[in-house]
Amino acid sequence: xxxxxxxxxxxxxxxxxxxxxxxxxxxxxxxxxxxxxxxxxxxxxxxxxxxxxxxxxxxxxxxxxxxxxxxxxxxx
Numbered sequence: 001x002x003x004x005x006x007x008x009x010x011x012x013x014x015x016x017x018x019x020x021x022x023x024x025x026x027x028x029x030x031x032x033x034x035x036x037x038x039x040x041x042x043x044x045x046x047x048x049x050x051x052x053x054x055x056x057x058x059x060x061x062x063x064x065x066x067x068x069x070x071x072x073x074x075x076x
Contacts, residue, residue, distance in 0.1 A: 019048070 024043045030036040050063050057065040 019052075023047075 020040070020043065024039060030039065051061050053059045053061050054065075060068065
């Protein structure tokens with residue numbers, strides 16, 4: 001991404017995979033690959049993206065952040 005040996009190159013990816021490891025993968029035994037794939041998809045789409053609080057959003061979930069920063073539509 002930037003200069004060789006830059007310690008911040010993979011910080012975002014490492015943070016994401018660390019969260020996934022702790023919050024999803026280490027909590028159960030996955031019997032088949034398809035079960036794992038479905039679990040990862042569900043975790044990302046149903047929890048990580050819409051619900052989980054993110055430090056970059058002042059510790060709000062993306063849904064809460066959008067509600068707080070989107071002007072309300074005028075009712076006609």
